[in-house]
Amino acid sequence: MNKLLIIGAGGHGKVVADTAQASGKWSSIAFLDDQHILKKNYPFPVLGDIEHAFKCVKDYNYIAVAIGDNQRRVNLLKKFKDFGFKLPAIIHPSAVISKYSIIDEGSVIFANCVINANAVISFGCIINTACTVDHDCILGAGVHLSPGVNLAGGVRIGDFCWIGIGATIIQQITIDQESIVGAGAVIIENVPSTSTVVGVPGRVIKRFNNEV
Numbered sequence: 001m002n003k004l005l006i007i008g009a010g011g012h013g014k015v016v017a018d019t020a021q022a023s024g025k026w027s028s029i030a031f032l033d034d035q036h037i038l039k040k041n042y043p044f045p046v047l048g049d050i051e052h053a054f055k056c057v058k059d060y061n062y063i064a065v066a067i068g069d070n071q072r073r074v075n076l077l078k079k080f081k082d083f084g085f086k087l088p089a090i091i092h093p094s095a096v097i098s099k100y101s102i103i104d105e106g107s108v109i110f111a112n113c114v115i116n117a118n119a120v121i122s123f124g125c126i127i128n129t130a131c132t133v134d135h136d137c138i139l140g141a142g143v144h145l146s147p148g149v150n151l152a153g154g155v156r157i158g159d160f161c162w163i164g165i166g167a168t169i170i171q172q173i174t175i176d177q178e179s180i181v182g183a184g185a186v187i188i189e190n191v192p193s194t195s196t197v198v199g200v201p202g203r204v205i206k207r208f209n210n211e212v
């Protein structure tokens with residue numbers, strides 16, 4: 001039977017567990033969290049801290065990392081993969097996924113998302129509730145689309161970008177790596193790497209964590 005460990009028992013972890021359970025692919029689901037003493041009243045057990053994973057590989061063959069920090073999530077996924085865990089793509093049954101799209105391992109796709117033809121969701125992405133990713137979009141590793149993000153056709157998003165809740169990105173735009181798009185922004189021009197962009201239309205307010 002397939003058994004799933006989830007690293008991180010916070011809010012995002014709850015939704016990952018709920019999504020995994022809804023997908024019906026796991027006979028057993030449990031969490032690991034470094035603050036496991038605080039995590040009572042979860043519908044799934046919290047077995048111990050994150051290091052405990054290395055003792056669980058014989059009992060739990062799959063692992064998901066439910067940590068919001070994009071770089072840390074990807075680093076942990078790679079570490080657990082090297083150790084012998086399988087990394088599932090966890091997809092809610094209400095999501096509509098084109099058979100011509102690619103969803104890489106370690107990614108999660110929550111309820112009511114639509115992923116259209118030729119889209120690529122790379123390693124360790126979070127496609128949060130009710131996002132649409134249209135045809136030919138390419139998302140790098142560790143991208144997080146917050147709830148309700150809409151990407152038009154052919155959008156490219158670099159590694160470790162975070163796109164805020166309700167943002168909209170028009171067709172053929174490139175958002176370079178490690179950038180942040182603010183909640184509700186409408187992006188109509190390419191965004192350079194390590195930028196923070198907010199507003200309608202989007203404007204860069206920070207680069208390399210400094211004001212511009």
Ligand SMILES: CC(=O)SCCNC(=O)CCNC(=O)[C@H](O)C(C)(C)COP(=O)(O)OP(=O)(O)OC[C@H]1O[C@@H](n2cnc3c(N)ncnc32)[C@H](O)[C@@H]1OP(=O)(O)O
Nearest residue numbers: 128146147163164165180181182183184185196198199205
């Ligand atoms: C399931 C989940 O919960 S997933 C998580 C969903 N959450 C989100 O999507 C949150 C997205 N985060 C944001 O939008 C944030 O405001 C960020 C990341 C864009 C900016 O955060 P910070 O870097 O801390 O910027 P800060 O708060 O200092 O704001 C800087 C300026 O930008 C403005 N600003 C910040 N965010 C926005 C926004 N989304 N739209 C318009 N203006 C904004 C601020 O008002 C401020 O303006 P001022 O200088 O004129 O006062």
